[in-house]
Amino acid sequence: AQKVTQAQTEISVVEKEDVTLDCVYETRDTTYYLFWYKQPPSGELVFLIRRNSFDEQNEISGRYSWNFQKSTSSFNFTITASQVVDSAVYFCALSFYNQGGKLIFGQGTELSVKP
Amino acid sequence: KAGVTQTPRYLIKTRGQQVTLSCSPISGHRSVSWYQQTPGQGLQFLFEYFSETQRNKGNFPGRFSGRQFSNSRSEMNVSTLELGDSALYLCASSGDRSSYNEQFFGPGTRLTVL
Numbered sequence: 029a030q031k032v033t034q035a036q037t038e039i040s041v042v043e044k045e046d047v048t049l050d051c052v053y054e055t056r057d058t059t060y061y062l063f064w065y066k067q068p069p070s071g072e073l074v075f076l077i078r079r080n081s082f083d084e085q086n087e088i089s090g091r092y093s094w095n096f097q098k099s100t101s102s103f104n105f106t107i108t109a110s111q112v113v114d115s116a117v118y119f120c121a122l123s124f125y126n127q128g129g130k131l132i133f134g135q136g137t138e139l140s141v142k143p
Numbered sequence: 144k145a146g147v148t149q150t151p152r153y154l155i156k157t158r159g160q161q162v163t164l165s166c167s168p169i170s171g172h173r174s175v176s177w178y179q180q181t182p183g184q185g186l187q188f189l190f191e192y193f194s195e196t197q198r199n200k201g202n203f204p205g206r207f208s209g210r211q212f213s214n215s216r217s218e219m220n221v222s223t224l225e226l227g228d229s230a231l232y233l234c235a236s237s238g239d240r241s242s243y244n245e246q247f248f249g250p251g252t253r254l255t256v257l
Contacts, residue, residue: 073235136186
Protein backbone atom coordinates (compact mmCIF):
# COMPACT_ATOMS: atom_id res chain seq x y z
CA ALA A 29 0.00 0.00 0.00
CA GLN A 30 1.10 3.53 -0.67
CA LYS A 31 -0.19 5.78 2.03
CA VAL A 32 0.59 8.88 4.07
CA THR A 33 -0.69 9.28 7.60
CA GLN A 34 -0.81 12.51 9.54
CA ALA A 35 -2.26 11.42 12.84
CA GLN A 36 -2.61 14.91 14.26
CA THR A 37 -5.80 16.44 12.89
CA GLU A 38 -5.54 19.71 14.78
CA ILE A 39 -2.84 21.34 16.87
CA SER A 40 -3.18 24.54 18.82
CA VAL A 41 -0.18 26.36 20.27
CA VAL A 42 0.61 29.76 21.68
CA GLU A 43 2.93 32.02 19.75
CA LYS A 44 6.65 31.32 20.25
CA GLU A 45 6.08 27.69 21.15
CA ASP A 46 7.83 25.02 19.10
CA VAL A 47 5.57 22.54 17.33
CA THR A 48 6.21 19.29 15.46
CA LEU A 49 3.89 17.94 12.79
CA ASP A 50 4.13 14.20 12.29
CA CYS A 51 4.08 12.36 8.98
CA VAL A 52 4.34 8.60 8.52
CA TYR A 53 4.35 7.00 5.09
CA GLU A 54 3.97 3.50 3.71
CA THR A 55 5.55 2.16 0.54
CA ARG A 56 7.52 -0.82 -0.71
CA ASP A 57 9.20 1.22 -3.42
CA THR A 58 12.84 2.10 -2.92
CA THR A 59 12.68 5.32 -4.94
CA TYR A 60 10.16 7.84 -3.75
CA TYR A 61 9.85 11.49 -2.89
CA LEU A 62 8.39 13.24 0.11
CA PHE A 63 6.96 16.73 0.24
CA TRP A 64 5.44 19.19 2.67
CA TYR A 65 2.90 21.76 1.54
CA LYS A 66 1.18 24.55 3.44
CA GLN A 67 -2.41 25.57 2.75
CA PRO A 68 -3.33 28.96 4.22
CA PRO A 69 -6.99 30.04 4.42
CA SER A 70 -6.77 31.37 0.86
CA GLY A 71 -6.70 27.75 -0.30
CA GLU A 72 -3.60 27.75 -2.47
CA LEU A 73 -1.11 25.00 -1.60
CA VAL A 74 2.41 26.33 -1.08
CA PHE A 75 5.45 24.09 -1.51
CA LEU A 76 7.77 23.95 1.51
CA ILE A 77 10.25 21.14 0.96
CA ARG A 78 10.96 17.90 -0.90
CA ARG A 79 13.20 14.97 -0.12
CA ASN A 80 14.13 11.92 -2.16
CA SER A 81 14.37 8.50 -0.56
CA PHE A 82 18.15 8.43 -0.86
CA ASP A 83 18.70 11.66 1.01
CA GLU A 84 18.17 11.32 4.74
CA GLN A 85 19.86 14.56 5.63
CA ASN A 86 17.80 16.74 7.86
CA GLU A 87 17.15 20.25 6.68
CA ILE A 88 16.74 23.58 8.37
CA SER A 89 15.32 26.66 6.71
CA GLY A 90 14.90 29.56 9.08
CA ARG A 91 12.36 28.54 11.70
CA TYR A 92 11.45 25.38 9.78
CA SER A 93 13.23 22.05 10.06
CA TRP A 94 12.52 18.58 8.74
CA ASN A 95 13.57 15.19 10.09
CA PHE A 96 13.51 12.32 7.59
CA GLN A 97 14.01 8.82 9.04
CA LYS A 98 13.67 5.86 6.71
CA SER A 99 13.95 3.41 9.61
CA THR A 100 10.63 4.65 10.99
CA SER A 101 9.15 5.81 7.64
CA SER A 102 8.68 9.27 9.03
CA PHE A 103 9.19 12.77 7.68
CA ASN A 104 8.39 15.15 10.51
CA PHE A 105 8.22 18.92 10.32
CA THR A 106 9.12 21.25 13.18
CA ILE A 107 8.35 24.95 13.44
CA THR A 108 10.49 26.73 15.99
CA ALA A 109 9.16 29.83 17.75
CA SER A 110 5.80 29.63 15.98
CA GLN A 111 4.08 32.76 14.78
CA VAL A 112 0.44 33.59 14.06
CA VAL A 113 1.24 33.62 10.33
CA ASP A 114 2.11 29.93 10.58
CA SER A 115 -1.56 29.14 11.12
CA ALA A 116 -2.60 26.93 8.20
CA VAL A 117 -3.24 23.35 7.20
CA TYR A 118 -0.04 21.43 6.52
CA PHE A 119 0.08 18.45 4.19
CA CYS A 120 2.68 15.75 3.84
CA ALA A 121 2.75 14.05 0.43
CA LEU A 122 4.42 11.15 -1.37
CA SER A 123 5.24 10.60 -5.02
CA PHE A 124 7.01 7.89 -7.00
CA TYR A 125 9.60 7.74 -9.71
CA ASN A 126 7.30 6.23 -12.33
CA GLN A 127 4.12 8.10 -11.48
CA GLY A 128 4.87 11.59 -12.71
CA GLY A 129 2.98 14.35 -11.00
CA LYS A 130 0.74 12.16 -8.88
CA LEU A 131 0.99 13.16 -5.23
CA ILE A 132 -0.50 11.05 -2.45
CA PHE A 133 -1.45 13.38 0.36
CA GLY A 134 -1.97 12.80 4.05
CA GLN A 135 -5.16 14.12 5.63
CA GLY A 136 -3.45 17.29 6.78
CA THR A 137 -2.79 18.86 10.16
CA GLU A 138 -4.52 22.12 10.97
CA LEU A 139 -2.17 24.29 12.99
CA SER A 140 -3.57 27.19 14.96
CA VAL A 141 -1.09 29.60 16.50
CA LYS A 142 -2.67 31.94 19.02
CA PRO A 143 -1.13 35.26 20.06
CA LYS B 144 6.13 35.25 -13.61
CA ALA B 145 2.40 34.73 -13.31
CA GLY B 146 1.28 31.81 -11.18
CA VAL B 147 -1.22 29.09 -11.95
CA THR B 148 -4.64 30.52 -12.66
CA GLN B 149 -7.95 28.74 -12.40
CA THR B 150 -11.33 29.88 -13.64
CA PRO B 151 -13.93 30.26 -12.45
CA ARG B 152 -13.11 30.60 -8.76
CA TYR B 153 -16.61 29.72 -7.60
CA LEU B 154 -19.35 27.76 -9.27
CA ILE B 155 -22.82 26.63 -8.26
CA LYS B 156 -24.52 23.88 -10.23
CA THR B 157 -27.43 21.53 -9.73
CA ARG B 158 -27.44 17.76 -9.79
CA GLY B 159 -27.35 16.27 -13.26
CA GLN B 160 -25.67 19.25 -14.87
CA GLN B 161 -22.16 19.22 -16.25
CA VAL B 162 -19.31 21.60 -15.55
CA THR B 163 -16.00 22.59 -17.12
CA LEU B 164 -13.14 24.02 -15.09
CA SER B 165 -10.11 25.69 -16.60
CA CYS B 166 -6.47 25.83 -15.54
CA SER B 167 -3.66 27.91 -17.03
CA PRO B 168 -0.24 26.69 -15.90
CA ILE B 169 2.83 28.77 -15.29
CA SER B 170 4.37 29.83 -18.57
CA GLY B 171 6.70 27.11 -19.85
CA HIS B 172 5.23 24.36 -17.69
CA ARG B 173 3.98 21.36 -19.62
CA SER B 174 2.64 19.15 -16.83
CA VAL B 175 -0.76 19.86 -15.32
CA SER B 176 -2.34 17.81 -12.54
CA TRP B 177 -5.80 18.02 -11.03
CA TYR B 178 -6.84 17.27 -7.47
CA GLN B 179 -10.16 17.16 -5.63
CA GLN B 180 -10.25 18.35 -2.03
CA THR B 181 -13.17 17.51 0.27
CA PRO B 182 -13.43 17.53 4.07
CA GLY B 183 -14.13 13.79 4.13
CA GLN B 184 -11.67 12.42 1.58
CA GLY B 185 -8.99 15.08 1.73
CA LEU B 186 -6.82 15.75 -1.31
CA GLN B 187 -7.18 13.16 -4.03
CA PHE B 188 -5.40 12.97 -7.36
CA LEU B 189 -7.67 13.08 -10.41
CA PHE B 190 -5.32 13.02 -13.41
CA GLU B 191 -2.20 14.47 -14.94
CA TYR B 192 -1.54 15.71 -18.43
CA PHE B 193 1.79 16.22 -20.08
CA SER B 194 2.18 17.55 -23.61
CA GLU B 195 -1.52 17.00 -24.34
CA THR B 196 -1.45 13.35 -23.22
CA GLN B 197 -3.01 11.95 -20.08
CA ARG B 198 -0.11 10.46 -18.22
CA ASN B 199 -1.72 9.32 -15.02
CA LYS B 200 -5.22 8.83 -13.71
CA GLY B 201 -6.61 8.54 -10.20
CA ASN B 202 -9.46 6.41 -8.98
CA PHE B 203 -12.44 8.48 -10.09
CA PRO B 204 -15.44 7.49 -12.21
CA GLY B 205 -15.56 8.18 -15.91
CA ARG B 206 -17.76 11.23 -15.30
CA PHE B 207 -14.51 13.03 -14.57
CA SER B 208 -12.49 13.78 -17.66
CA GLY B 209 -9.89 16.24 -18.77
CA ARG B 210 -7.82 17.45 -21.64
CA GLN B 211 -4.82 19.60 -22.34
CA PHE B 212 -4.30 21.96 -25.21
CA SER B 213 -1.16 22.69 -27.19
CA ASN B 214 -0.50 25.80 -25.08
CA SER B 215 -0.57 23.54 -21.96
CA ARG B 216 -3.82 25.00 -20.68
CA SER B 217 -6.02 22.27 -19.26
CA GLU B 218 -9.71 21.77 -18.73
CA MET B 219 -11.50 19.38 -16.46
CA ASN B 220 -15.06 18.27 -17.10
CA VAL B 221 -17.51 16.62 -14.75
CA SER B 222 -20.70 15.30 -16.27
CA THR B 223 -23.93 14.35 -14.52
CA LEU B 224 -23.00 16.15 -11.33
CA GLU B 225 -23.74 14.54 -7.98
CA LEU B 226 -23.98 16.18 -4.57
CA GLY B 227 -20.75 14.46 -3.58
CA ASP B 228 -18.87 16.31 -6.32
CA SER B 229 -19.03 19.47 -4.23
CA ALA B 230 -15.38 20.21 -3.54
CA LEU B 231 -12.42 22.46 -4.08
CA TYR B 232 -10.73 21.48 -7.34
CA LEU B 233 -7.05 22.33 -7.44
CA CYS B 234 -4.81 22.42 -10.44
CA ALA B 235 -1.02 22.20 -10.25
CA SER B 236 1.64 22.72 -12.86
CA SER B 237 5.20 21.49 -13.09
CA GLY B 238 8.12 22.16 -15.36
CA ASP B 239 8.58 18.65 -16.64
CA ARG B 240 7.45 15.10 -16.05
CA SER B 241 9.78 14.34 -13.17
CA SER B 242 8.14 13.01 -10.05
CA TYR B 243 10.66 14.98 -8.03
CA ASN B 244 9.54 18.30 -9.35
CA GLU B 245 7.89 20.88 -7.21
CA GLN B 246 4.30 21.41 -8.21
CA PHE B 247 2.83 24.89 -8.19
CA PHE B 248 -0.81 25.02 -7.22
CA GLY B 249 -3.52 27.41 -8.28
CA PRO B 250 -6.10 28.95 -5.93
CA GLY B 251 -8.71 26.36 -6.86
CA THR B 252 -12.28 26.35 -8.09
CA ARG B 253 -14.89 25.81 -5.42
CA LEU B 254 -17.75 23.82 -6.89
CA THR B 255 -21.06 23.56 -5.05
CA VAL B 256 -23.63 21.08 -6.32
CA LEU B 257 -27.19 21.65 -5.12
